[in-house]
Amino acid sequence: MARTIGSNGARTAEAIRQAGVKLIYKHGYEAMSLRQLAAEVGLQSGSLYKYFENKQNLLFDIVRDHMEDLLGKAEADLAGITDPLARLKTFSAFHLRYHMTRMAHVFIANMEIRSLEDEHRAVVVALRRRYEGLLEEILRQGAKDGVFQVREPKVATYAIISMLTGICMWYRPGGRLSQDELVEIYTGLVVNGATGPGAAAAKPFEANPLEAVTAQPRDGGTRAKPRAARPKAVRA
Amino acid sequence: MARTIGSNGARTAEAIRQAGVKLIYKHGYEAMSLRQLAAEVGLQSGSLYKYFENKQNLLFDIVRDHMEDLLGKAEADLAGITDPLARLKTFSAFHLRYHMTRMAHVFIANMEIRSLEDEHRAVVVALRRRYEGLLEEILRQGAKDGVFQVREPKVATYAIISMLTGICMWYRPGGRLSQDELVEIYTGLVVNGATGPGAAAAKPFEANPLEAVTAQPRDGGTRAKPRAARPKAVRA
DNA sequence: AATAAAAAAGAACGCTTGATTGTTTCTTGA
DNA sequence: TCAAGAAACAATCAAGCGTTCTTTTTTATT
Numbered sequence: 273m274a275r276t277i278g279s280n281g282a283r284t285a286e287a288i289r290q291a292g293v294k295l296i297y298k299h300g301y302e303a304m305s306l307r308q309l310a311a312e313v314g315l316q317s318g319s320l321y322k323y324f325e326n327k328q329n330l331l332f333d334i335v336r337d338h339m340e341d342l343l344g345k346a347e348a349d350l351a352g353i354t355d356p357l358a359r360l361k362t363f364s365a366f367h368l369r370y371h372m373t374r375m376a377h378v379f380i381a382n383m384e385i386r387s388l389e390d391e392h393r394a395v396v397v398a399l400r401r402r403y404e405g406l407l408e409e410i411l412r413q414g415a416k417d418g419v420f421q422v423r424e425p426k427v428a429t430y431a432i433i434s435m436l437t438g439i440c441m442w443y444r445p446g447g448r449l450s451q452d453e454l455v456e457i458y459t460g461l462v463v464n465g466a467t468g469p470g471a472a473a474a475k476p477f478e479a480n481p482l483e484a485v486t487a488q489p490r491d492g493g494t495r496a497k498p499r500a501a502r503p504k505a506v507r508a
Numbered sequence: 509m510a511r512t513i514g515s516n517g518a519r520t521a522e523a524i525r526q527a528g529v530k531l532i533y534k535h536g537y538e539a540m541s542l543r544q545l546a547a548e549v550g551l552q553s554g555s556l557y558k559y560f561e562n563k564q565n566l567l568f569d570i571v572r573d574h575m576e577d578l579l580g581k582a583e584a585d586l587a588g589i590t591d592p593l594a595r596l597k598t599f600s601a602f603h604l605r606y607h608m609t610r611m612a613h614v615f616i617a618n619m620e621i622r623s624l625e626d627e628h629r630a631v632v633v634a635l636r637r638r639y640e641g642l643l644e645e646i647l648r649q650g651a652k653d654g655v656f657q658v659r660e661p662k663v664a665t666y667a668i669i670s671m672l673t674g675i676c677m678w679y680r681p682g683g684r685l686s687q688d689e690l691v692e693i694y695t696g697l698v699v700n701g702a703t704g705p706g707a708a709a710a711k712p713f714e715a716n717p718l719e720a721v722t723a724q725p726r727d728g729g730t731r732a733k734p735r736a737a738r739p740k741a742v743r744a
Numbered sequence: 745a746a747t748a749a750a751a752a753a754g755a756a757c758g759c760t761t762g763a764t765t766g767t768t769t770c771t772t773g774a
Numbered sequence: 775t776c777a778a779g780a781a782a783c784a785a786t787c788a789a790g791c792g793t794t795c796t797t798t799t800t801t802a803t804t
Binding site: 306307321327 | 790791792793794795
């Protein structure tokens with residue numbers, strides 16, 4: 273057998289891309305074999321090379337395209353909005369919705385950066401920097417205007433993005449809370465964190481050093497029974 | 509050659525453990541080969557099997573021990589503190605310091621859960637649930653006492669932990685900000701988020717749906733040049 | 745109908761992997 | 775001093791890996 277009836281290059285390319293996202297999301301880039309990927313699409317492994325140069329480039333294409341999409345859509349959403357608080361809410365809502373609807377892509381882009389070769393990683397990191405820069409600039413402007421209480425915009429940027437991105441570690445469509453509700457809850461946390469009085473933070477807080485921990489007996493009998501894992505949920 | 513001079517079982521076991529953490533952190537579990545690991549310790553790959561049952565169990569041992577350590581130390585730190593706000597600050601500070609000093613372990617425990625076989629993953633997830641339960645209970649108590657404005661303690665727990673854990677994606681010892689400063693900044697964000705007036709969050713916020721995004725040209729010439737990557741930093 | 749291009753099959757490659765086995769050497773306590 | 779056993783070596787295995795190359799079949803073009 274050779275060329276199969278009804279076969280079409282563009283369609284196959286898209287199928288490979290989607291299957292790649294799915295398998296990398298499920299098993300990880302290293303763990304996914306090209307034979308697995310080929311089987312998922314209904315091809316022989318050798319035939320994949322009509323559609324990408326090698327395995328590494330498949331990953332790079334997926335991650336780069338995702339990052340460019342993310343950045344472009346964020347900039348589009350923010351366009352025309354000038355008020356820092358409104359921009360912060362817009363950014364937060366955009367980020368959350370995007371991450372709830374494209375969990376696999378986001379997950380891959382965050383987890384598989386280490387699997388990218390140096391040059392490819394540099395490209396992706398640069399895109400991420402630009403994306404982070406959007407939020408950082410919002411925080412800086414808001415601090416300048418006096419509406420935000422942010423001492424370190426860079427740190428706050430990392431903190432906020434980590435928090436928002438974390439939603440795709442546990443969110444599953446059809447859960448108890450709707451996307452809108454989650455956006456409201458998370459955005460509330462972000463806005464409070466940025467606009468808060470800072471009084472609590474400013475109060476000197478004496479933390480126990482990690483070493484000074486005193487041992488304490490833990491109950492050995494009441495550990496929670498693991499429930500059946502929800503499909504595909506990394507957190508489950 | 510065979511048994512080497514000065515060889516000692518306990519010491520070798522510890523060396524294997526440490527090398528395992530180091531290599532899994534750097535390359536990922538799937539990407540780390542046992543020959544690599546053996547070479548790192550100065551052994552032949554076959555000798556490793558004196559110290560673990562198989563590769564999977566090595567990962568499991570590392571992750572489980574880390575989770576038990578994390579949980580135990582957190583409970584010890586919180587012991588005796590009853591005020592919700594103080595407990596929240598203590599938890600936040602503990603989590604941050606722990607994650608700044610044990611980045612590799614934390615990273616592995618978060619990233620390689622997917623590489624654990626079902627039974628092992630269930631054990632680790634149960635431990636993580638107990639750990640998350642500590643924070644959730646703090647938030648519930650604080651909400652009950654009226655000092656926190658937290659609508660959904662579970663969601664807030666995930667959000668806060670994501671934010672705090674995110675620090676080990678970029679923190680490197682010897683950076684511009686000290687551990688104490690970072691603890692203060694992050695804890696301030698957490699406390700503000702939890703205690704905040706909630707006014708901003710309660711105000712209905714009309715978010716653009718993701719689909720309604722209008723394309724906008726992006727500048728193609730001003731993208732940031734990627735700097736030389738800091739060693740080992742996943743984010744760099 | 746003839747021809748070129750596209751799409752996929754399928755075989756083969758060199759290599760690495762995790763795992764296992766049997767053997768040898770060294771250390772240590774009695 | 776010497777046996778017991780811990781520690782490490784060396785060799786091997788089948789399986790799977792990413793990749794390349796050639797061949798075959800289908801589709802599109804003229």
